[in-house]
Amino acid sequence: xxxxxxxxxxxxxxxxxxxxxxxxxxxxxxxxxxxxxxxxxxxxxxxxxxxxxxxxxxxxxxxxxxxxxxxxxxxxxxxxxxxxxxxxxxxxxxxxxxxxxxxxxxxxxxxxxxxxxxxxxxxxxxxxxxxxxxxxxxxxxxxxxxxxxxxxxxxxxxxxxxxxxxxxxxxxxxxxxxxxxxxxxxxxxxxxxxxxxxxxxxxxxxxxxxxxxxxxxxxxxxxxxxxxxxxxxxxxxxxxxxxxxxxxxxxxxxxxxxxxxxxxxxxxxxxxxxxxxxxxxxxxxxxxxxxxxxxxxxxxxxxxxxxxxxxxxxxxxxxxxxxxxxxxxxxxxxxxxxxxxxxxx
Amino acid sequence: xxxxxxxxxxxxxxxxxxxxxxxxxxxxxxxxxxxxxxxxxxxxxxxxxxxxxxxxxxxxxxxxxxxxxxxxxxxxxxxxxxxxxxxxxxxxxxxxxxxxxxxxxxxxxxxxxxxxxxxxxxxxxxxxxxxxxxxxxxxxxxxxxxxxxxxxxxxxxxxxxxxxxxxxxxxxxxxxxxxxxxxxxxxxxxxxxxxxxxxxxxxxxxxxxxxxxxxxxxxxxxxxxxxxxxxxxxxxxxxxxxxxxxxxxxxxxxxxxxxxxxxxxxxxxxxxxxxxxxxxxxxxxxxxxxxxxxxxxxxxxxxxxxxxxxxxxxxxxxxxxxxxxxxxxxxxxxxxxxxxxxxxx
DNA sequence: TTGTACGCGTTATCAG
DNA sequence: CTGATAACGCGTACAA
Numbered sequence: 001x002x003x004x005x006x007x008x009x010x011x012x013x014x015x016x017x018x019x020x021x022x023x024x025x026x027x028x029x030x031x032x033x034x035x036x037x038x039x040x041x042x043x044x045x046x047x048x049x050x051x052x053x054x055x056x057x058x059x060x061x062x063x064x065x066x067x068x069x070x071x072x073x074x075x076x077x078x079x080x081x082x083x084x085x086x087x088x089x090x091x092x093x094x095x096x097x098x099x100x101x102x103x104x105x106x107x108x109x110x111x112x113x114x115x116x117x118x119x120x121x122x123x124x125x126x127x128x129x130x131x132x133x134x135x136x137x138x139x140x141x142x143x144x145x146x147x148x149x150x151x152x153x154x155x156x157x158x159x160x161x162x163x164x165x166x167x168x169x170x171x172x173x174x175x176x177x178x179x180x181x182x183x184x185x186x187x188x189x190x191x192x193x194x195x196x197x198x199x200x201x202x203x204x205x206x207x208x209x210x211x212x213x214x215x216x217x218x219x220x221x222x223x224x225x226x227x228x229x230x231x232x233x234x235x236x237x238x239x240x241x242x243x244x245x246x247x248x249x250x251x252x253x254x255x256x257x258x259x260x261x262x263x264x265x266x267x268x269x270x271x272x273x274x275x276x277x278x279x280x281x282x283x284x285x286x287x288x289x290x291x292x293x294x295x296x297x298x299x300x301x302x303x304x305x306x307x308x309x310x311x312x313x314x315x316x317x318x319x320x321x322x323x324x325x326x327x328x329x330x331x332x333x334x335x336x337x338x339x340x341x342x343x344x345x
Numbered sequence: 346x347x348x349x350x351x352x353x354x355x356x357x358x359x360x361x362x363x364x365x366x367x368x369x370x371x372x373x374x375x376x377x378x379x380x381x382x383x384x385x386x387x388x389x390x391x392x393x394x395x396x397x398x399x400x401x402x403x404x405x406x407x408x409x410x411x412x413x414x415x416x417x418x419x420x421x422x423x424x425x426x427x428x429x430x431x432x433x434x435x436x437x438x439x440x441x442x443x444x445x446x447x448x449x450x451x452x453x454x455x456x457x458x459x460x461x462x463x464x465x466x467x468x469x470x471x472x473x474x475x476x477x478x479x480x481x482x483x484x485x486x487x488x489x490x491x492x493x494x495x496x497x498x499x500x501x502x503x504x505x506x507x508x509x510x511x512x513x514x515x516x517x518x519x520x521x522x523x524x525x526x527x528x529x530x531x532x533x534x535x536x537x538x539x540x541x542x543x544x545x546x547x548x549x550x551x552x553x554x555x556x557x558x559x560x561x562x563x564x565x566x567x568x569x570x571x572x573x574x575x576x577x578x579x580x581x582x583x584x585x586x587x588x589x590x591x592x593x594x595x596x597x598x599x600x601x602x603x604x605x606x607x608x609x610x611x612x613x614x615x616x617x618x619x620x621x622x623x624x625x626x627x628x629x630x631x632x633x634x635x636x637x638x639x640x641x642x643x644x645x646x647x648x649x650x651x652x653x654x655x656x657x658x659x660x661x662x663x664x665x666x667x668x669x670x671x672x673x674x675x676x677x678x679x680x681x682x683x684x685x686x687x688x689x690x
Numbered sequence: 691t692t693g694t695a696c697g698c699g700t701t702a703t704c705a706g
Numbered sequence: 707c708t709g710a711t712a713a714c715g716c717g718t719a720c721a722a
Contacts, residue, residue, distance in 0.1 A: 001715060011693045016717065024691060041475065046456040047392050047402065048715035052698045055717080057392065059436075059457075067422035070415065077412035080439060089453060091404075092437045094425060108434060111391040112404075130386065252619055271616050274597055346699060356709040361701060369707060393699035397714045400701080 007036035019044055050113065060295065061114035062092045063105050065122060071245055071267060071284045072120070075141060078288030079118060086296055088115070097185075097216070099123025110136060116295035118288075121145055124184075137298035139291045142284075143186040149306045151294045153287050157187050157266075160280040160313030161194025162201075164241050164264040167278070167315055169202040172324045173239040173262060177210040177228050179221050179251060180243035188213060191243040191266055210237055221250025229258060238262065238325040245269045252277065264321040266313075278321025281314045352381035364389055395458065405640065406459035407437045408450050410467060416590055416612060416629045417465070420486060423633030424463060431641055433460070442530075442561070444468025455481055461640035463633075466490055469529075482643035484636045487629075488531040494651045496639045498632050502532050502611075505625040505658030506539025507546075509586050509609040512623070512660055514547040517669045518584040518607060522555040522573050524566050524596060525588035533558060536588040536611055555582055566595025574603060583607065583670040590614045597622065609666040611658075623666025626659045 001019075005012045010029060017025050018033045025033075036042070050057040060083045064072040076092060083090045091109060095102035102122040106129065109117055116137040127147040129138070139151040168176050178195045181188040192211060199206045212228070215221040221242065228237055239262035240255075242248040248265030252275060255261055265272075268281040290309055346364075350357045355374060362370050363378045370378075381387070395402040405428045409417040421437060428435045436454060440447035447467040451474065454462055461482040472492040474483070484496040513521050523540045526533040537556060544551045557573070560566040566587065573582055584607035585600075587593040593610030597620060600606055610617075613626040635654055 012716080013694080013718090014692060017692090020717085026691060029691080041479075044456050045396075045458060045715050046453075047458050048396055048698090049717075050698095051390075051393055051396060051700095051715080052717060055698085067418050067425060068415075070413075070418070073412050073415070073418045076437075077439070080412060080437070084438070089436050089438060089457065091434050092421075092425070093429070093434060094422070108391075111389050112434065113390060113392050249616065252616070256619060270614075271594065271597070271620070274601060275616070275619065357699090358701080358709060358711095359707090362708090365701085371707060374707080390699050393714090394701075395714095396699080396716095397701060400714080 001042065004033065004036045004040055004042045007040060008032045056115045056299075057113045058088050059112070059114045060088050060090050060292070061109035061112070061117040062090055063102060063109070063117070063119045064092070064094055065097055065120055066094055067092075069245070070269065071282075074284035075120070075288035075291075078285045079292045082289060082292030082296070095120075095122040097122050099125075103128055115299055118291050118295060119145075137295050139295050141287055141291045151291075151298070151307045151309075153291045153294070153309045153311065155187070155282045155287065155311050156313050157190035158194035158197065160266055160282065161191040161241065161243065162198040163194075163313065163315050164266060164280045164321075165195050165198035166202070167264055167317070167321055168239045168241065168262055169198065169204075171239075171262060171322060174204055174325065175207070175210065175235075175237045176239045176241060177212065177225075177237035178241050178243060179215055179224055179247045180211075180213045181216055181247065183213045188243060195241055195243075207235075209235065215247050215250065218246045218250035218253070221247040222254045223250075225251045225254035229254065229261070239264075239323075242266065248277065248279070260323050262321055262323040262325075264315075268316065272316075273318060276319035278318045279316050281316050283311055283313075287311050346387065349378065349381045349385055349387045352385060353377045401460045401644075402458045403433050404457070404459045405433050405435050405637070406454035406457070406462040407435055408447060408454070408462070408464045409437070409439055410442055410465055411439055412437075414590070415614065416627075419629035420465070420633035420636075423630045424637045427634060427637030427641070440465075440467040442467050444470075448473055460644055463636050463640060464490075482640050484640050486632055486636045496636075496643070496652045496654075498636045498639070498654045498656065500532070500627050500632065500656050501658050502535035503539035503542065505611055505627065506536040506586065506588065507543040508539075508658065508660050509611060509625045509666075510540050510543035511547070512609055512662070512666055513584040513586065513607055514543065514549070516584075516607060516667060519549055519670065520552070520555065520580075520582045521584045521586060522557065522570075522582035523586050523588060524560055524569055524592045525556075525558045526561050526592065528558045533588060540586055540588075552580075554580065560592050560595065563591045563595035563598070566592040567599045568595075570596045570599035574599065574606070584609075584668075587611065593622065593624070605668050607666055607668040607670075609660075613661065617661075618663060621664035623663045624661050626661050628656055628658075632656050 001012050001015050005015045010033060014025060014029060015033055018030050062076065062079050064075060066072055080090050091114060093105045095105055099122050118139045118141060120142045121140055125146040129148055141153050144152050165176060178192060180192055183189055196206045212224045215224050225240060240251055242251045242265040245267035251263060255263060265277060265279045268279050272279055294307060346357050346360050350360045355378060359370060359374060360378055363375050407421065407424050409420060411417055425435050436459060438450045440450055444467050463484045463486060465487045466485055470491040474493055486498050489497050510521060523537060525537055528534055541551045557569045560569050570585065585596055587596045587610040590612035596608060600608060610622060610624045613624050617624055639652060
């Protein structure tokens with residue numbers, strides 16, 4: 001900037017004024033400075049710009065688990081869109097369900113002075129944040145934080161799971177399996193709880209052998225479902241509730257070509273319409289948008305106590321969930337595909 | 346940092362040494378400083394750190410088109426993984442096929458002093474970059490840049506398309522449609538060229554009515570394919586080549602339940618195995634990894650002239666492409682599903 | 691309308 | 707082993 005000033009025969013401050021479009025600079029001076037900027041190919045340094053205390057970096061931080069999972073892609077897309085609206089940029093990173101890595105990333109982003117930090121927690125305890133990020137608004141998504149009060153946006157996990165299992169019960173099933181992720185995950189525990197609650201409310205004692213946790217990948221879920229299908233008839237489930245998109249996809253692979261087993265999955269997924277898969281649709285896009293909204297609210301000076309938002313779920317019947325225990329359809333699909341990838345909207 | 350120094354009774358430089366683990370500080374001094382750091386909850390400012398000239402920001406920039414498209418998610422995941430390996434963070438943004446927006450984002454990221462910039466170009470002309478980013482390594486992915494010499498990583502678009510259409514020709518098809526994205530897109534043009542080349546090589550004169558461009562969403566592709574199916578028998582295609590993942594999904598929806606029409610798609614997608622969809626698999630993960638590799642190579646001082654890399658494609662037969670014009674299978678699937686989302690690996 | 695001086699938080703230089 | 711001081715590039719306060 002000093003070079004530009006020298007080239008134009010003015011002071012740096014005047015150059016600063018022109019760069020930031022501040023008023024009070026003579027047209028002739030402005031022209032001279034712009035010429036100098038072009039000649040010297042000057043480019044403002046936004047890092048230096050945000051260095052002064054009180055200045056913002058105009059950057060949002062987002063920590064998710066896995067870019068390859070469409071659930072997190074949808075969150076990312078929503079957050080990026082919100083950032084863009086506010087002329088913010090987005091630093092993204094994935095923790096891959098590793099609490100240690102989550103911690104490293106949180107620290108790295110705070111050091112980088114993001115103005116706000118959105119986190120899908122990989123670990124259960126966040127006291128390490130302490131006062132480090134006391135001045136940086138934080139919003140937790142999909143799972144609650146541990147030991148810190150902060151804005152949180154969750155799905156209605158238990159409610160959605162209940163809805164799914166009630167749907168299967170209504171179609172006459174008594175032996176309903178639950179395929180879920182690791183019990184270390186909040187969402188898995190909540191959905192399992194919803195599954196159990198629905199069974200109990202339906203007068204059925206949950207069979208522990210039918211609740212299979214620890215399925216973090218589609219491949220693992222596929223194996224688990226195959227195992228269930230291999231059980232003797234009396235112990236075999238007639239319906240399966242899969243507690244997330246990975247599990248649903250694994251179950252679909254396992255059920256392919258086999259005897260008709262009813263299936264309702266948590267999370268919608270692309271092509272579920274074509275495959276006729278009944279799901280309880282979660283709305284990760286909305287969750288991301290809401291989290292970003294809360295973050296910007298805080299940046300606008302909102303100082304209310306931490307908020308907690310719940311995003312509702314919705315059952316979308318497409319056929320796989322409307323099969324009775326005997327394997328025949330007990331009703332027509334009552335829903336429409338409707339769901340589309342964001343790119344199609 | 347000055348506060349910490351005062352609290353520990355040392356100079357800022359000594360604090361700096363401790364923070365960065367530099368040698369040559371007495372153990373007792375180190376202990377005193379660490380105590381002060383804890384007491385004052387001091388946190389290093391990485392923005393200030395990278396302010397000095399010659400210092401790097403340890404940040405990579407990545408501009409893609411759309412987070413919701415798994416193709417770009419895979420790229421993002423690969424780039425983030427590489428960044429992580431080098432202890433870099435990643436700023437991501439989506440241009441949504443808008444050249445103006447692409448330009449704004451490039452400028453914003455250069456201002457933010459990313460050490461290298463990876464771009465899936467939305468526009469055809471990149472001369473605007475000029476000398477602005479002359480010192481910032483740039484790598485273009487999926488599509489070439491216009492008017493600037495820079496590292497570029499592309500798929501073998503024409504070759505993959507040829508492979509797909511040759512496969513259909515081998516199964517006896519003569520009327521093969523091509524569903525592609527907008528002709529403004531390099532990949533669409535290249536794949537169209539490959540489609541035509543294969544037809545011509547097979548002794549078939551391409552019917553212009555069967556080459557349908559301008560399908561940017563799955564919904565649009567679905568309509569287009571419906572339109573083709575509604576043609577009188579003589580003009581109707583017996584096979585379809587869809588030139589990207591969105592188009593394939595749209596075509597699948599349109600073909601559902603209808604007369605058997607052979608289908609080969611460009612790009613693999615999740616559940617293609619279950620749906621029995623034959624595809625020419627592209628490897629966006631590998632493309633992202635290669636682009637990141639080139640970027641870090643430049644950061645390591647490599648000054649060779651711009652490189653151009655091509656990522657090969659691979660035909661994966663799953664059934665939909667092995668149907669003859671009469672609608673019967675002309676051979677068994679010769680490939681394995683094999684493909685898994687990154688999350689499953 | 692324009693300029694001077696200083697501070698932001700850090701690292702590098704060079705002296706002690 | 708430790709410290710004083712000068713950058714880095716910009717914005718702000720205040721002066722001219």
